[in-house]
Amino acid sequence: MDKLNAMAIFVRVVERGSFSAVARELQTTQPTISKVLRALETQLGGKLIARSTRKLSLTDEGQRYYNECRNILAAVDAAEHSFQSGRETVAGALRIGSSVSFGRLQIAPRLPDFLKLYPQVQIDLHLNDQNLDLVSEGLDVSLRIGELNDSGMIARRIGTTHRATVAAPAYLQRHEHPQSPQDLAQHNCLQFNLLESQNLWTYEKDGQRHEVRIKGNAQSNNSEAIREMVLGGLGISLSPVWLFSEDLKAGRVIALFQDYQTRSLPIHAVSPANRRQSARVNAFVEYMTRALAAAPELQPIK
Structure with missing residues (x-):
């Protein structure tokens, strides 16, 4: 069994919440995806996913393994890009979190220009008005408005909401x-x-x-x-x-x-403390810092 490929398939099943969706994405069959995950569970010696007729949910061991798999796959991805170019390329999947209104009005309109600068990045913008756990939601970076209560994160102030x-x-x-x-x-x-x-x-x-x-x-x-x-x-x-x-x-x-x-309320870009910040996260944070500083609607009323 290709362990790295199995880990990647496991991560995609968790993120998509569906065996069939990942099978279509990888142009294979649902039984093939199930077979890979069963082999992975057998090798690990325990269940990763608690299967039911309605939805997929992770076991406690599966949640821990998922978090580690994401870190490992991100490190492998960064190593490959670094080898190919001499430095880490801004490329790959970038999962961004935000409140609904700020994401719709301030992030989404700026993504076309960001992707013109970095065409090898694939954006997944996740909007929710609750401050969800970054690790369990699989977020690489989240933009949050207001003072931060959770100290277990890497945070950078990137703007101010007047x-x-x-x-x-x-x-x-x-x-x-x-x-x-x-x-x-x-x-x-x-x-x-x-x-x-x-x-x-x-x-x-x-x-x-x-x-x-x-x-x-x-x-x-x-x-x-x-x-x-x-x-x-x-x-x-x-x-x-x-x-x-x-x-x-x-x-x-x-x-x-x-x-x-x-x-006024601060705007922070936050990332999980136990996850290495990739070049694409850093590029996005830098881009949003510049964009918000230049935005007229982010300035106080005069």
């Missing part, structure tokens, strides 16, 4: 225009509920800190859903400037309290 308090003209026509953050206590405020202090909005002016406990009749774990509520005139939101940049230009929303500063 925020603004926004409301649609339709909402402001129906309600008294708030003149200061303290007035928000009398307004319908829309909460993005994945932040730790979702109902406590913080402002600063002339060195003084102002905290406002807000309330409202709607919240969501997706920032684009909050945007739609704001545009519909439902209430006021404290949101990333990049989410509303086009709406602010077009006058579909109005920025409030521009003489106050809101707390």
Whole structure:
């Protein structure tokens, strides 16, 4: 048995979640894929995959073996590219994680230019508004907004998300225009509920800190859903400037309290600490750092 090939097939089965999908990908049959994995399990002396009629799930031993296989295959891939070119080539599969809105609005539109620079890279963009475990999800790098709680990762700050308090003209026509953050206590405020202090909005002016406990009749774990509520005139939101940049230009929303500063949030690129960072991860992080620094929608409102 070709151990390295069997490991690669095992990794692809885990990532695709299907024997038949990998068989089609490799232009072979499902029984052939099953035979390879059974031989691998026999050689290892234990089960890797708990098979059921509905889905594939890894055993505890299988999860550990999968993580090690990914590291080994990445090292082999890097060694081959290094041998062929004298240095590691930016090539191969790159699995990127992000929140849904940031990934759709800030990462996906920049991927064509990135792939023009590095045409040998294959992107798998995985979007989820929960901060999923990088190792179990098989992510090479994830872009995260906000302070990091998990110290067991390699992290690099690549940008800043500035925020603004926004409301649609339709909402402001129906309600008294708030003149200061303290007035928000009398307004319908829309909460993005994945932040730790979702109902406590913080402002600063002339060195003084102002905290406002807000309330409202709607919240969501997706920032684009909050945007739609704001545009519909439902209430006021404290949101990333990049989410509303086009709406602010077009006058579909109005920025409030521009003489106050809101707390900005860092943008980090994070990778598993126990996994070697490949040339493609480094190239992507460098590219996104430059792209975000030059993006007008990532700058504070002036």
